[in-house]
Amino acid sequence: MRPSILDPLFASVSTLNGVGPKVSVLIGGLVAPPGAAGVAKVRDLLFHLPSGAIDRRRREQIASAPDGVIVTLEVRIDHYQFPSREARNQPTRVIAHDASGEIALTYFRAQSQWLEKLFPLGETLLVSGKVDRFNGRASMIHPDFVGSAEDAESLPLVEPVYPMTAGLSPKVLRRGVANALEKLPDLEEWIEPSILKREAFPPFRASLESLHKLQDPKELDPANPARRRLAYDEFLASQLALALSRRRMKQEAGRSLGTDGAIRARAERSLPFQLTPGQSQALAEIYADMASPDRMVRLLQGDVGAGKTVVALLAMAAAKESGAQSALLAPTEILARQHFAGLSRFCDAAGLSIALLTGRDNGRTREGKLAAIASGEIDIIVGTHALFQDDVVYRDLGLVVVDEQHRFGVEQRLSLTRKGKSPDLLVMTATPIPRTLVLAAFGDMDVSRLYGKPAGRKPITTVAVSFDRLEEIVARAGKAIDDGEKLYWVCPLVEETETSDLTAAEERAEVLRQFFGDHVGLVHGRMSGPEKDAAMADFKSGKTRIVVATTVIEVGVDVPDASIIVIEHAERFGLSQLHQLRGRVGRAEKPSSCVLLYRAPLGETAKARLAVMRETEDGFRIAEEDLKLRGEGDLLGTRQSGMQSFRIADLEAHADLMESARDDARLLIATDPDLTSRRGEAVRALLYLFGKDDAIKLLRAG
Template identity: 40%
Template sequence: MRSSELNKLFSNISTLSGIGPALSKKYLKIIQNETDILEPRIIDILWHFPHKIVDRRLSSSIKDATSNEIFTFKVQVKQHLFPRRKGLPHRVIVFDDSSELDLVFFVSNSYIKQLLPLDAIRYISGKVDFYTSKAQMTHPDFILTEDQYSRIKPFQPVYRLTKGITNNNVVRLLNNIFNHVDDLPEWHDQKLLDEMGWKGIIDSFKDIHIPKSLDSLNSNSKAIERLSFDEILVRQLSLSYLRSVRVKTKGISLISTKDINKDIIKKINFNLTDSQCSAIEQISNDMEKPHQMFRLLQGDVGSGKTLVAIICMIKAVNAGYQAALMAPTELLARQHFETIDKLTEDMDINISYISGKENQENRLKVEEELYSGKIDIVIGTHILFQNNIIFKKLGFIVIDEQHRFGVNQRLALQSKSQTGNCDLLLMTATPIPRTLIQTQYGDIDTTKLEKIPGRKDIKTTIIPDSKIDNLIIRLSEIINLKNKIYWVCPQIEDTENNITSVITRYNYLNNIFKNNVSLAHGKMPIANRLKEIERFYNSETQILVATTVIEVGIDVPDANIIIIENANKFGLTQLHQLRGRVGRNSDESYCMLMYNENINEIAASRLNIIRNSNDGFDISEQDLNLRGSGDIIGIKQSGFIGFKVADTENIIKYQKYSKILSDQIIKDMDSNDLNKFRYKILFELYGKTDFKFIIA
């Protein structure tokens, strides 16, 4: 049940005067990208921050104006220049003590004459540009008398709008809201607020929507700092609670026979790197401890993560428990199954595979054998955390490509163990920002695998798509040398967005390199897709044109070149994963990133990051700075989805203190009903109901 103090904030905006059902629907369109609610509430409008602030203070003089900037001038009307023919603008010459300015209009002459009578003094504001070296302003944002200008706020918030809603509509609505709502009970001690220079929560919202300076939206403004800290604290409280549960609850000690790791390594007949041996020892030590292991195994593609995980799963089986490996795709899960099955063929271990596309008879058989304990290791997809999958004695879980799964999915799988606290090993080639942030918070222990000795860095180049003809000539030479090439496109079929589809590119290349091109995408029947990939693997073809279905689970050691078309459409994690399809032997490997020459600054930054780095952690850190940390608790990854306010700067600034504070709050929660009440309001304000049991 919601705290009564929040009733006004969470009421529909239609409860305010002047907002009817039709207008309410229009406001819903504005906030739909920020929330999944069906009716706009007052709190949703408060969270709809301006995207910029415009300075409407009086500028010094027309003479000092610069191009493409907004200025506000006090001017006198000198002359009207009426258009000589239809289609030409109406120009009004105005002046101040320093120079003249042309006002340009494409509206009725009579309206302009009424708005700007000769010799009248007016205050005008808008963007200045220059035409034949003379300053001009086309359709000023406002033209006001002195009395009208005196009532204008010097710093104007500018909002993202929709048809039927003006910026003034939003400003008036917010003024109405601030007259309607009361401040909330404070959850922070007054000492903290005084030390930080922070106001109450409603006053902080007010400082953002009624700005007192151009810096009001900056991450270091007091209002943004306050709201960011609270948002970070909400997430840290959730993580602190999970940590406290993990520490209090007895885990599973996976103690196996002496020297089991050496025996396993000897049986699988693999030469491990020093880094792999160190990782196995580190993970094994964690597995034997009485509390739950929660560890991230990070290593670039080809560093040997899977082998480390297999050895640890066998160790868990030797200790008398079952192990599960969950992969995001059937292709990757099937590949893991075949690898593990082959490596353990001389061991007394029962391995099985399960997916949502298995026939019912096979699936039921696997379910029965998991329940009875006959299966020691199971490999599968998302089906593993479904309710009908029940283990007899699950003790160890491996989640591959962990960025594809959310915390709630991980908890669902963990809950299938006897205690709900079996050991968990996450694997990834590129830890996405969410995981990086959790690592910094101390919520995940990390083991990093170094690159296998002898492997060379992949040489990455950036090529404009206008150079495709030159690239095709190079491909002909490469194919004659018996090399294999991946060619990746971002979409399956052509649309109107000028992005070349995988089918169009396949037809184009197949016309040049007759019968030497394979095709793989997600809409193909999986049997057909696997057959095409197999043709490429067996060297029946030398080019595989594909979508991101090859991002994981494809291992063709003699493929040394990957071309990623419209690379500016991919995120850093995907680009790094795709590049990892090559470089799987000791030969030189190449990644070519093709881009549209009209790409924006952020997309260009992504391409430069990939070109300049082969290190997954380095790429992830730069990704964090570029786009934020994503939703720590959920599965959303892009931008600051999941974070309403906090950016990287404030996350890094406040993470340590928020962790200390949240640990103390959780510690005191059971004996302090006031704390529960205070922080219940905080959780509800930020819409974080997924951890409501903390303050229930």
């Protein structure tokens, strides 16, 4: 049950004074969290923090007022300049002056009667806004305050500015926030006392009040103690939810997997290369987890081409030593088929049986595979979500390996392992993720980082080229094809739309076919599974030498002898996605290159992205830079990842608080697993406040 003290905060915003049905719908569209169907609670309004502030403390004269800064002027109204009928789109100007000079108060589409009432001729008024100068003449466009000295006394000198929505006035929203603050109860402190003291955090209520009732715009700085306090609260709630998920997964008794290492050794001997130090280190951690009677819940982070699949193979060989089966789950059918093809040759040499199960299997083929899985005849089953359908029964599922983990959320992690008796879970991603984001998304897991690339991999030469030189790039592509090379040509969209000027993959393929004929293939997300497979098979075999693709080839597609990738509109991609795409080449010993085609002129962010791509191939550095340039919301593709985004915390500005919150959450769950202590009860309120109700259910289920 939610603590009753929180009830006022979970009432609809329509219960606040001055918030009727129409306004509550507008506020709901602005502040309601995802999944709330646009219905906002009082809590949601309190967590809708100002994004800026109007500072009216600065009094200036017209002549000395700095450009682009909000100032308050005391002026006398002289006359009006209304536009003629022929120039209705021209603004109306109210001309005013003080002892230092003249200013035009400028309004677009303003009614003359309204302006004359607002600015009576001969009156002395206060006006606030930004001053700009055109041809040396001062102007203030749409002042944010106009009134007498008496009116100004009732106005806050520092006024918060909130993110807004059409149809909702700032005044109504501010009044709603003020009424919401009155509903805020005094809550028991949930932060551990030593952290509270070290960080000099103000109380929860005082923190919210100081941000909504600003005394100085500097209080909105992410480093402000009140803002840091609320960021820590949000991180702590998130990390507690992940810690409870972790405890739930670990609670089910695991088993010890792996015996004398004989099958692992046989599998390793089948490899045509030596393991890198990074692979050996990751395997040591994984083998130790598997040998323990506790369940393994581990994330394996590896850069593009670092050799995660080989690590997975050897982990699955260790499971076989104990007679257990392994399931390898891939997010797409292309990737599942590729894993199956890549692993099969090693499995044959190691004496491991392997099968592929996808949604495309039906009839007797499917029945045969299901029977072999149920009997234990198959050691390793590779596939998509089809691996976890109701009719798939495993004889003894001991290890679940999930590829491209960032596409699956916490709830899916829990459901993936229900096919076996508490199987170990190893999840892998080729998307290097900054440490802060790892804690945010995967705080319920132990983490291994796989550094380095297999021996023999050459650096990838990366160049940025303007679209003006497209003909030159096409000519170089032709020479590469004549030399026996294979190329990817990546386009952002499948087909042109009226709202986009991006070149479509289909259109680009047609253009390139005019030069290279049947050497050009096409792969995009709207093709059926068999069509994609056929196109990639043609590319692998060399029937086509250039494949035009959308970002469907971003993750995992492996054609080792492809040595050139051209990425159109590179300025439109995030850094991590560019890095993933570039990782499609440089997978063999021959020199490879990546051409970033961009449309000039470039913005500052796009320039910075392309510069980083030219400077480094280190995916972890690229991920850190991407976080700085884009923020956490886009980095993992939040909509597809099941990963939360934060309403108050800024992952870059508050990164130092995340680790502290993770450690505190784990310690609390270890010492007070049912949250029954005085602090535990306070923490329950925190979990409800920040929408982590599911964690409370895990607590009860545990």
